Amino acid sequence: MTPPHPRTRGLVPLALIAVWLVVGALLGPFAGRLGEVATNDQAAFLPRSAESTRVLREQTAFRQRETLPVIVVWTAEGGGPVTSRQRPAAEAVAALARMSGTAGSPSPALASRDRAALQAVVPLRPDLGDRLAPTLERVRAAAEKVPGTRVQLAGPAATQADLADAFSGIDGVLLAVALAAVLVILLLVYRSLLLPLVVIAGAVFALGVACAVVYTLADHGLVRVDGQVQGILSILVIGAATDYALLVTARCREELAGGRDRHDAARAAWRRSAPAVLASAGTVALGLIALLLSDLTNNRALGPVGAVGIVCAALSALTFLPAVLALLGRRAYWPAKPVGGTGAAGVWQRAARLVDRAPRRVWALALTGLLVCSAGALTLDSRGVPLDETFVRHVPSVAAQQTLARHFPAGAGTPVVILADAASASRVARAVRDTPGIAAVTATGAAGRPTDEPRAVDGRVRWEATAKAAADTQAARDTVARLRAGLHALPGANALVGGYTAQQYDTLRAAERDRAVIVPVVLAVILAILVLLLRSVAVPVLLVLTVALNFTATLGVAALVFGGLFHFSGTDPSVPLYGFVFLVALGVDYNIFLMSRVREETLLHGTREGVGRGLVTTGGVITSAGVVLAATFAALGVIPLAFLVQIAFIVAFGVLLDTLVVRSLLVPALVRDAGDRAWWPTRPGAGERDSRPPAPGGRPPAVLRREDGA
Template sequence: MMTGKISRWVVIAVWIVAAIILTFALPAVKDETSNNSADLPADSASVVADEFIKEEFPNSSGIPALLTWHREGGLTDADLAEIQYLSKQLTDKPLTQQSFFPPLHELPLPALKKSVSEDGNTFVQPLFFKENAETATLEKNLESINDMVSDRIGSDPFKVSTDSDELSLRVTGPVGISVDATGLFAGADFQLLLATVILVLVVLLLIYRSPLLAIIPLIGVGFAYLVTSPILGYMANHGWITVDSQAISIMTVLLFGAGTDYCLFLISHYRSELRNHASKREAMMAAFKDSSGAIAMSGLTIVISLLTLLVAKYGAYHRFAVPFSLSILIMMVAALTLVPALLSVFGRASFFPIIPRTPSMEEERAKKKGKAVKKHKESGRIGKWIGHIVTTKPWTVIVSCLIIFSILAGYSSQIKYSYDILSSFPEDMNSREGYAVISDSYSPGELAPVTVVVDTEGKDIDLAPALKGMKIVESVNDPVAGKSNKDLKSYEVKFNMNPYDIEAIDSIPDIRTLAEKELKSAKISNVDEKVWVGGQTATQFDKRDTVKADEFKIIPIIIVLISLLLLAYLRSVTAMVYLMGTVILSFFAAMGLGWIILHHFMGVDAIEGTIPLYSFVFLVALGEDYNIFMVSSIWRKKKTMSIKRAIREGVAETSGVITSAGIILAATFSVLATLPIQVLVQFGLITALGVLMDTFIVRPFLVPAITALLGRHAFWPSKVTDLEEKEHSKN
């Protein structure tokens, strides 16, 4: 259908019409993003505790913004007057969704000075907003505060350096962090899209040296994106899915990287067939027949792998599933319909100026010009050399690869993980600078105290002494009674360290155990139901547990599903086992190498805790893609030639296209490292390294060497007789 004189135009028209209708009829996905969606299940201990605390202790409810005023050399009376002026203004004219603002303007100056830090340089002014306040509203509120203060003092305190002797203002705490996190992704879609398009275009031009051929894959990917975006927007608008900016950013990279790979595999086959067929239609039909199965299998592998994220309990994982899988599914359809139709229209002109022709066409062309026929340069020389090495010295290749991967994989056991939100931000980010000021002048725990609530059942129980006895606790506020139940007591606990540090997160079970022990000492029963621990540190503790639980659940599911797909496609248990084993080993090696670079060369103390599962999903699925492309070629050729020759020919045939595809895919993921967000830098680097390992080690060396070593056993339980053995037996 994609090659007919009329049908190819119908295919192209269908894609154009679909893109136009969907774009104008449905909302774009970027307009439906939600960056403050919950990541933890509603029944998580910290979520339950936070909801309970909001009901019983309304004075502590709301999302806090910590306005951090600072002047090196000490805040002046005039500075404190500005703080009181802002307090009065926002009390008289509250901001949108503002819930509570301490009336500091009602305090006499001496009383206000008592809240200044001991060094006299810093003052933290809390401002609370309603829980359901949108991030966009919070951002506008912070801008209003900035304008209000700037007009009063004649300069922008948000831009004054925090080590200056001028008055500076930073907003940190949950509100500041939320606004900054959203701001980091503002424009990220366009930035990533532009950088990825330029990168892919340049690499394609270098590979094929054909302007038109460089554009055709981008057209296919572009239409897939135009169709995917409104469909996702429609689904998000109706509440079927939730999407965030981070998911859309990574989806863009995945779509262009994987989509270009599919196009390259088809283009490579088409170019080869144009040298065998004078008819461009027959060439495309032959190319489509050889490549469509591998492209479809590759796409389904990624789609199914990504869909497994739907079983995740951690919200960020769950939100990735549909955008990623749908974009790849639509791209796969585009690669099997739109791209063949475009290539059929342009035919050999697609490869201009290096046009592939049949030998007879070359002779006729040479006669017309009165020149000798130019011999077609032999392609895939490196691939043929590799094919020779892996079939003649398989043990050497396998052992060498396993040694390299084992050493790198060993480093993955040394990785330290972090759940610190602020560590993902650039050091000059507003909220991170504000936190640094608080840490220097106050206890670092001021940023996010932990709230401990216990039901005393009317008994005289005081947790404060026991809590203060913990080595990581800086201070404990006096207990506050509950609104509807006076037997409830709430304690605000401030750490003497970063509340997002691993040590602080690890202390949450200890705090709960301590509280339960005190209740047991007072002869209170069912203590596990009468202790609540809330706050950001408790949330991070639940996040870590949820993330780890998802890893143990999703990784085995992915392995099983991809194994079944490989088994169905190759009909070989042996091949399925070693193909899965090699990509899993490659994943651990990529993690280890990534840690070496991040830790020893980039000074990263710990990587974000969600990285392992993200990287596993992509590296295993994408790594298996390249195995499928190459193995499908070997499987096809073994029908007419010996196994070793099929391996040599298969490696040579696919070496160029898979190497090109791998370089493009790794380069597109490396674009993520240009964003000022550490989690994307780490994910982009590790994924790019894994793709390069699959491209230059696993696919060309390790997998073919294992196949050559196993011989006909590589196809078990299918019965295959090696033609070399058959010829040898005849002689």
């Protein structure tokens, strides 16, 4: 590329900075507006082809409109039985039907068998959005008119309100915690006052652009966004933009230390870091795009949303940041002085010497440790978490559900829904009642009202069955499986089984299918990118295997931590897939940074010295990037949901394990032990290597012996 004229080369950085300032001013507010197009209605994220989804669509014929039920639970104060004065609760509930936000008449107030509680189901409109919480408060206020009782709200509406409350901190608290963590780490890494602020500004600009694009896509119905996707997008953009910025600024520091002026240093840093940044961003973006193969809508949403975030992060790191570095030069690093290497260069010199002296011992020990950790992955239960573990703090809907389970059949309020042809109604009803695990069955007539005999609508009939087990347990899911097996075996019934438990069951099955389909695709995509970048087959295969091993080792540790420290009985079905996509794609990121530099050095000095030089020159920046990414993902823990806490731990721990063990020891030792064979089928540097004679007496190359990295 022809360098610009000295009189005009300063105009390009100024123009780029001006463009980003305008973009930031116009699009920055979108970072706080994604909540306007987000939905936390879990029914919107069901598997597309699942039986429970078909039931959800078909059963609308049996009711006037779709509803979001809230279950009102009354218990007598002092724990005694409900008195005759308190039975007028039914009349109190009837008044709720006239409230704004309700969608039809509530059910009668039913007494529990122990006579200690009453319950009623109030149907609410599903499109209340921000008005859901005030509507629930009005329901509670009306229900509290029953004297001598304690009122609690359970059911899907109450759970959705608690989810919305949990996600309310995403736009503010989560972003503030993540940026504060990044700022502290960058201050320690750079020992500079100005550069950390520049890097954070670039990350915030990237987040604003990403949120604006996602907002537009969601507003036009092209993607669905919930609180989980919204939170992951913020963390992903901040972490990726900071990682790429660390690589660019480290290269620029090297060029400035070599005597280049600020413009030439910024151009050289861009030229030498762009291939690694683009390959890294492409790897992560394509890995996320593979989620479009998922049968779960929220997984498919995260794919393009995350890819948009990664592209915006790379765009900011390769345009805004080099422009600022070209404008500021050495002043960007003030009060520190740009020098080659990092403040921890001595650590990486020692690591490089260790790898050079005993590569086989190093990789054998690292490999053994990872395999031992991986054994624990077999104990990780990803069949979902019960409702009382969904939130990591006390929430009213969980407490209400626990009260409901103490006094009513555990599945009360969240029935299993059965649809079948009217001609087979009697056979289907008998099969449902005879299914082990079913406590009661009621038929449904017009407008969703209970009735003794089912009323045919368009040739179909509907029942609601109450399971003996709580709706969010494995026992209830087993009941759904038995029920489906029995009903599907009835000839001519065309029976479908849906409802909350069936939705959980179908989500679990879809998650298992997604892992079987998406994992090989992601690995193939990453392998193809690495082959193109490194012009080799052996090294890319080695890198893919090591990051996959890092993932299984992380899951093994997570299984121990989740059960022993956090007391989770399992994980959400999507957690292993999310963990795989993030850890494998981001883990390859760091190996791309390392191995692209090793290949660059190998072209000049050979594989042995290339490994040492690559490890020393990238060790500090990659480890810093890993710490930044781990800290940003750990910030997801401020959202009190088990799913995000589990993702936060898996990614944070896995990234640290990758940067400190896999990338720092295992990969360099394997490549060093393999020598030129690691680059098969090519021999990089043949005819291009440095013409200096080898070190006398077989001594290690200079980069492995000197502390200054020269």
